[in-house]
Amino acid sequence: MAHRLGISAIKNELEDLSFAVLYPKVYEEIINLVKQRTPKRAEFIDGVLDSIQQDLKENKIKAKVDGRPKQYYSIYQKMVVRGREFDDIYDLVGIRILVDSVRDCYGALGAIHSRWNPVPGRFKDYIAMPKFNLYQSLHTTVIGPNGRPVEIQIRTHEMHQRAEYGVAAHWKYKEQAGDTSVAGEEDMVWLKHLSDWQSETQDPAEFLDSLRFEIGAKDVYVFTPKGKVVGLPSGATPVDFAYTIHTDVGHRTMGAKVNGRLVPLESQLHSGDVVEIFTSKSVDAAPSQDWLNFVASSRARAKIKQWFSNERRDGAVESGKELIVKAMRKQNLPLQKLLAADGIVKLAHDLRYGDVESLYAAVGENHISAQSVVEKLTAAIIDEDDSSEPFELMTKNISADRKRSGNSGVLVRGDDDVLVKLARCCTPVPGDQIVGFVTRGSGVSVHRSDCKNVSDLEQQPERLMDVSWAENTKSLFLVNIQIEALDRGGLLSDVTRVLAEHHVNILSASVSTRTDRVALSRFVFEMGDPAVLDHLLNAVRRIDAVYDVYRVNNS
Structure with missing residues (x-):
């Protein structure tokens, strides 16, 4: 919202505050990386500023020149969007030049391009063509000293005040300048559109979803036959235009x-087009589901889906129920038992549907597959049947001088001759709080107390066992860790080197990089002395760009 209103000071502050709250570990790592590289970067910026000030002085242009501070969230976003490493992004220097007049803006631009070559395609003239939020500035990127790119913004003091504090600052400036005219609709087109839009949207979730899309979308500006400007997302069609005017339209x-010519409804609109919509007066007039294949705005898409949801719910309920019954018959499953009131109601509740009809409607509208519903119902019935089966501890014939507890490292209270295994879902090691659970045919399974499966096991307290670690075990234990870091070259090599230095036997490893440029590395290894585990994790955490490392469950 602050971005749409042109209040960059609030926008930047909110972005950094939100970044620190939502991704605290990534935020701290970027701060540390910035601190490490600040001295050399400051020296380079000082040299660039001196050169620019000298050129402007020679051209008799009065200006204020300073280095634009790097916003932490902006650095992170560029790493994600451009797929670049931190050093590549942070090396990009930003300079801002504030002058007294528009004429001086272009004079300063000429002086800078005379010294350094501009990067093709990186010049933007937002003075001649302001953004939707009245933002005005000249943007250019040049190849500066040592071949390093330098981003430069040139604007007047009035433009800077508006960019930092929004359209309110623009009105205030006009008042101070003696301009008593009231800001026209063009200054607040988007805010007025937002107000109308909110009044006709009943579902808060739908409104929020559409607002998120609108905030990030690039705009196309078209005209109504009466000359009113309507902003639409890039790729919009006449159908998007119609829903922007009004839902009923x-x-x-x-x-x-x-532009006076009949066009197909899926035609894409371009800035400057004049659009006229023809509507049906029939009481049966309704949108077409095919429109969902080409509409570009989330608002139009949401309105079309909402219409079909309201008008065809009954049909969807019947269709969903038929699909579930058909899937059960195909697998020769007992319909009466699976569709019993308690079972289907509980499943609807577990899947977060208000009632059984909502579940049927979701199946009918392809929000969830009938096969998935049948599988969940079947699994629930099987679990109920299994809970009533008898169980017993499985013992293993072992000699008196070779107790099972000596091999697993775990003692079972009341019985030393019980088969014990360490659960692979949470891979407990000595020092962890543990709990034992009697399995069917596999002895006692030992889990960490914080294992996510323990909550399910506690529903059968009669099968829980008191277990403890043996004092002097010599067993090998599996450890499963996950490492999170900002992606960079040589990261995997540094991690494996640290693991090797601690003499652990790596059994498996998986490495992936998310779209937000966070590298996730998972390692499973054997460790004979769990006492060194904390030391190992701290050593990994000290690797450059690593912001977190912790033990995980295999699941």
């Missing part, structure tokens, strides 16, 4: 003219 759309 969208539902009744039957044709469109663009």
Whole structure:
């Protein structure tokens, strides 16, 4: 919202505050990386500033020149969007030049391009063509000293005040300048559109979803036949235009003219087009489901889906129930037992549907597959049947001088001759709080107390066992760790080197990089002395760009 209103000071502050709260470990790592590289970068920026100030002085342009501070969230976003490493992003220097007049803006631009070559395609003239939020500035990127790119913004003091504090600052400046005219609709087109839009949208989730899309979308500006400007996302069609005017106009759309010519409804609009919508007066007028294949705005898409959801719910309920019954018959499953009231109601509740009809409707509308519902119902019935089966401890014939507890490292209170195994879901090691659970045919399974499966096991307290670690065990234990780091070259090599230095036997490893440039590395290894585990984790955490490392469950 602050971005749309052109209040970059609030926008930047909110982004960094939110970044620190939502991704605290990534935020701290970026701060540390910035601190490490600040001295050399400051020296380079000082040299660039001296050169620019000298050129402007020679051209008799009065200006204030300073280095733009790097916003932490902006650095992170560029790493994600551009797929670049931290050093590549942070090396990009930003300079801001504030002058007294528009003429001086272009004079300063010429002086800078005379000294350094501009990067093709990186020049933007937002003075001649302001952004939707009245933002104005000249943007250029040049190849500066030592071949390093330098980003430069040039604007007047008035433009800077508006960019930092938004359209309110723009009105205030006009008042101070003696301009008593009231800001026209063009200054607040988007905010007025937002107000109208909110009044006609009943579902808060739908409104929020559409707002998120609108905030990030690039705009196309078209005109109504009466000359009113309407902002639409890039790739918008006449159907998007119709729903922007009013929901009822969208539902009744039957044709469109663009610049006086009839066009298909799926035609893409371009800035400057004049759009006219033809609507049907029939009481049966309704949107087409095919429109979902080409509409570009989330608002139009949400409105179309909402219409079908409201008008066809009954049909979806019947269709969903038929699909579930058909899937059960195909597998020769007992319909009466699986569709018993308690079972299907509990499943609907577990899947977060308000009632059984909502579950049937979700299946009918392809939000969830009938096969998935049948599998969950079947699994629930099987679990109930299994809980009533008898169970017993499985013992293993071992000699008196070779107790099982000596091999597993775990003692079972009341019986030393019980088969014991360490659960692979949480891989407990000595020092962990543990709990034992009697399995069917496999002795006692030992879990960490914080294992996510323990909550399910506690529902059968009669099968829980008191277990403890043996004092002097010489067993090998499996350890499963996950490492999270900002992606960079040589990261995997540094991690494996640290693990090797601690003499652990790596059994498996998996490495992946998310779209947000966070590298996730998972290692499973054997360790004979769990006492050194904390030391190992601390050593990994000290690796450059690593911001977290912890033990995980295999699941």
